[in-house]
Amino acid sequence: MTLRVLARNKMRTALTMLGITIGIAAVICTVAIGEGSSAEIREQIANLGDNLVWVQAGGRNVNGVRTGNDNTKSLTDADADALPKEIPLLKQCSPNTDGHVQIIYGNENWYTHMRGVGTNFQQIKNWPLSSGINFSENDVASSAQVVILGQTVVNNLYRPDEDPIGTTVRINGLPFKVIGVMTEKGMTPYGWDQDDTASMPVSTAQRKVFGNYWLDDIFCSATSSDAIGPADDLAERLLRQRHHLRPDELDDFNIRTPTQFLEAQEQASKTFTLMLACIASVSLLVGGIGIMNIMLVSVTERTREIGVRMAVGATEHDIQLQFLTEAIIVSLLGGVCGVFFGIFASRVLASTLAWSMQIPPMAILIAAAFALFVGLFFGFYPAQKAAQLDPIEALRFE
Numbered sequence: 001m002t003l004r005v006l007a008r009n010k011m012r013t014a015l016t017m018l019g020i021t022i023g024i025a026a027v028i029c030t031v032a033i034g035e036g037s038s039a040e041i042r043e044q045i046a047n048l049g050d051n052l053v054w055v056q057a058g059g060r061n062v063n064g065v066r067t068g069n070d071n072t073k074s075l076t077d078a079d080a081d082a083l084p085k086e087i088p089l090l091k092q093c094s095p096n097t098d099g100h101v102q103i104i105y106g107n108e109n110w111y112t113h114m115r116g117v118g119t120n121f122q123q124i125k126n127w128p129l130s131s132g133i134n135f136s137e138n139d140v141a142s143s144a145q146v147v148i149l150g151q152t153v154v155n156n157l158y159r160p161d162e163d164p165i166g167t168t169v170r171i172n173g174l175p176f177k178v179i180g181v182m183t184e185k186g187m188t189p190y191g192w193d194q195d196d197t198a199s200m201p202v203s204t205a206q207r208k209v210f211g212n213y214w215l216d217d218i219f220c221s222a223t224s225s226d227a228i229g230p231a232d233d234l235a236e237r238l239l240r241q242r243h244h245l246r247p248d249e250l251d252d253f254n255i256r257t258p259t260q261f262l263e264a265q266e267q268a269s270k271t272f273t274l275m276l277a278c279i280a281s282v283s284l285l286v287g288g289i290g291i292m293n294i295m296l297v298s299v300t301e302r303t304r305e306i307g308v309r310m311a312v313g314a315t316e317h318d319i320q321l322q323f324l325t326e327a328i329i330v331s332l333l334g335g336v337c338g339v340f341f342g343i344f345a346s347r348v349l350a351s352t353l354a355w356s357m358q359i360p361p362m363a364i365l366i367a368a369a370f371a372l373f374v375g376l377f378f379g380f381y382p383a384q385k386a387a388q389l390d391p392i393e394a395l396r397f398e
Helices: 002-008 010-048 077-086 137-141 151-157 202-209 225-242 259-301 303-311 316-353 361-387 391-396
Strands: 052-057 090-105 108-117 129-132 146-149 168-171 174-182 197-201 217-222 253-256
Touching (some): 002 010, 010 259, 010 361, 052 225, 077 090, 077 217, 077 225, 090 151, 090 202, 108 151, 108 202, 137 202, 146 151, 151 174, 151 197, 174 197, 197 202, 217 225, 225 253, 259 303, 259 316, 259 361, 303 316, 316 361
Parallel strands (some): 146 174
Antiparallel strands (some): 052 217, 052 253, 090 168, 129 174, 146 197, 168 174
């Protein structure tokens, strides 16, 4: 009976479903945008490194004025060796000294960022090689003139069909053999091209390229994400002790955990997504009110029908169930259409605006359950009103 009634009033049924359809589609699109954004942030966290703890050279106090970062010369290779030995929460550390150099190959040259690092730098930064090999401990001990290039450097120095492995480039007038190429990492959240870089053994960079004995950074890998905070505190205490800093002296280094910034960004993204989903849910509320309105009109129009049904034996429960079923079916049909329309709209937005979107299956299930709830909630009052009609008065209704 419910299906026949809905089929007789196709336009009314379609318009009633429309509010629910728009509401469900809006919620799904919003959740898809939020999930896509969170997935990108999680990928950026993974790209930062393996539970990265970043020790950076700090500033100096010159005549009462504190300089910027990387101005002290107190971070040393001995500090990089001591951190994983003294702190069990740090499984490995890599020294880092960096600067900018001109790399020349044949008739081509490229000005890029150069790092002098340890053999475990690629592991700590979750940055495998796409081809070639990493330099060895012997290369570090002997200050070997070998280099690993980033993808942007390769693209600007070599032809597309040319293999850089085994070729020789010149850096500061010295020949370096290319032994590896890093995988492409892309841009950072701050717009820096991570692939516009190259790396060599830290001893080679210190003795032959930059001519220094200190480190700009020490990159460490904690044993787990939960160990990052405690490892941060222990590293600070150990370095203050090694650098013989008095209690009233400021640190001559900085310890950063970049994941905190991205996790805060992810939390802000989730909060923003929740806010948008709540705004989109308003259309569901409007759709539910539309269902209640149409069902109340339907009760008025079918008052005589209700009286006839009661006269031939229908109970209040039967009448209530009939009208409640109509509201639920309309709501569920609107919900199903909204799911399909939301998925379609998400794909269109993703391809048009180049946004990353993900629709979790749980969001579809929640949308369907919410549509069912809307039908029950907003259909209950009209169904109850229909069931409480006096059959004698209903039969007299014209």
